[in-house]
Amino acid sequence: xxxxxxxxxxTGRLSPLGDVPEATWGFLLQMRRRLEEGVNEFxxxxxxxxxxxxxxxxxxxxxxALLRDAEDAGFAPEELxxxxxxLPVVIGAHLxxxxxxxxxxxxxxxxxxxxxxxxxxxxxxxxxxxxxxxVHRLRALVDAVLVGRGTAERDRPQLTVxxxxxxxxxxxxxxxxxxxxTELFSGKGEDLCYHGGExxxxxxxxxxxxxxxxxxxxxxxxxxxxxxxxxxxxxxxxTVSRFISQGCWDRLQLHIAPVILGEGVPGLRLPSVDTxxxxxxxxxxxxxxxxxxxIECRRKSxxxxx
Numbered sequence: 001x002x003x004x005x006x007x008x009x010x011t012g013r014l015s016p017l018g019d020v021p022e023a024t025w026g027f028l029l030q031m032r033r034r035l036e037e038g039v040n041e042f043x044x045x046x047x048x049x050x051x052x053x054x055x056x057x058x059x060x061x062x063x064x065a066l067l068r069d070a071e072d073a074g075f076a077p078e079e080l081x082x083x084x085x086x087l088p089v090v091i092g093a094h095l096x097x098x099x100x101x102x103x104x105x106x107x108x109x110x111x112x113x114x115x116x117x118x119x120x121x122x123x124x125x126x127x128x129x130x131x132x133x134x135v136h137r138l139r140a141l142v143d144a145v146l147v148g149r150g151t152a153e154r155d156r157p158q159l160t161v162x163x164x165x166x167x168x169x170x171x172x173x174x175x176x177x178x179x180x181x182t183e184l185f186s187g188k189g190e191d192l193c194y195h196g197g198e199x200x201x202x203x204x205x206x207x208x209x210x211x212x213x214x215x216x217x218x219x220x221x222x223x224x225x226x227x228x229x230x231x232x233x234x235x236x237x238x239t240v241s242r243f244i245s246q247g248c249w250d251r252l253q254l255h256i257a258p259v260i261l262g263e264g265v266p267g268l269r270l271p272s273v274d275t276x277x278x279x280x281x282x283x284x285x286x287x288x289x290x291x292x293x294x295i296e297c298r299r300k301s302x303x304x305x306x
Contacts, residue, residue, distance in 0.1 A: 014288035017134065020082040025137070028086050029166055032141060035094045049073045057095055063088055085287065085296065089141045092250055093230030102220040104248055105138060106233040106240045108267050109255040115264035116237050121154070123265075130290035131255045133163055135234070140166025143228035144192075148239035149175035152184035159185060159234070170228060174219065174239060176212040178205060194219050216248035241269045252282070252297040255289065 027044055034042070035053065043050040049070060054062050067084055075083070092103035109127035110116050117123035125132075139145050140161040147157065152173045160168045173184045175195040181202065185191060193205045196212035208218045223231060233243050243249050254267070273279045282297040 014286050014293065015081040015084065016078070016288040017081055017085065017130065017294065018078065018290065020086075020137065021076070021079055024079050024082045025165065028082070028090055028141065032090045032093070035090070046079075047073050047075055049075070053091055053094060055098065057091075063091060081287065084285070086137060086141060088251065089138065089230065093142065096224075097229040100224050102224050102228065103230045103250050104220070104233060104243060105142065105231070105251040105253065106243055106249050107135060107138065107253045107255070108235065108237060108240055109257065110267040111257055111259045111261045111264070113260050113262065114267050115261040116235070116267045117265040118261050119263045119265070121265065126257045126259065127255050128257070128290055128292050131292065131294065134255075134289065134294065135232075136161050136163045137166075138232050139169050140164055142169050142230040142232045144170040144172050144223060144230070145232040145234050146172040146174060146239070147233075147235050149173055149179055149184065149195075151234075151236040151239070153179070153182065156184070156186045158187045159189065160187065169232070172219075172223070172231075174214050176214070178202070178207075194222070216243045216246050220248055237265060237267045237269060240267075244268060245270050247299075250299070254295045254297070256293040256295065258292060 023046055027042075031042055040053045040055075041050070042053070047070075051066055051069070057063075066087075067080070070083060071080055089103065089105060096103040108116060109131055111126060116126065127135075139159065145159045147155075147159070151157070159171045168189060170190045170192065171185050172192045172194065173179075175193065177197045178195045178200040179193065180200075184193065191204050193202075194208050194214050195205065196209035196214055197207065198210075199207050206222060208214045208222065220231070223229075233240050233249070240252075244252060281300050283300055284298075285296045287294040287296070
């Protein structure tokens with residue numbers, strides 16, 4: 001295939017997510033740490049901006065109001081973009097902890113035609129370096145990051161925050177059956193493996209199902225009991241799809257790369273609906289990732305597709 005090469009002028013309609021200002025990123029990390037310590041009042045020094053995180057937010061009114069106040073306070077566009085994208089993760093984890101739940105962010109990088117790999121399974125690299133930095137920031141803000149067994153065995157990921165300041169999350173894998181003593185991650189870290197079948201007795205392994213299918217809801221309940229109240233579901237497509245279809249998510253982020261793979265591995269694979277009216281809907285915000293697009297989706301209502 002040959003494609004015409006030309007450049008379209010940018011419209012400026014997307015929020016550009018480039019280099020997050022150091023002061024803003026430091027504030028987000030500090031906020032996360034101090035919330036864990038029981039502090040709920042914060043001040044952002046560059047704008048002398050202060051606020052207190054509520055004990056509860058049942059109608060999800062706090063964050064939109066806070067971001068409007070930040071915009072009125074004269075925050076720079078890059079500061080507002082960073083707060084708009086990352087502050088919900090920090091505050092969502094805090095509120096989830098109070099409810100003994102888990103705040104879940106799911107992320108996939110896919111082609112324009114919705115593929116996360118070619119038909120041969122090759123996927124490096126669909127996303128660009130800006131999205132890589134973004135994913136590392138997400139890792140730095142959550143308690144744990146999760147991938148399916150297939151992704152772990154194929155990629156042997158580190159799942160660390162090598163490219164940004166912050167602490168490494170716990171690493172979680174999920175599998176239909178015990179993978180045995182296979183090392184699913186490279187490097188050192190605090191690892192958990194959830195799987196179906198019989199108890200194996202291996203350190204860090206937890207059996208959550210006898211029939212081979214680990215329910216996301218049961219997994220999240222166990223994570224909360226361990227004190228892990230925020231989770232990044234990073235892949236693969238089947239794993240992300242199970243969390244989405246069963247309503248076990250708070251944010252879904254899709255990085256759309258300007259590439260067409262044709263026949264390949266699909267990203268989201270969800271149960272079908274008969275009519276458009278039956279389809280669940282989301283609220284969306286789009287961000288510019290160095291010329292590519294990150295779409296963040298938020299649930300508008302209760303969600304379960306199977």
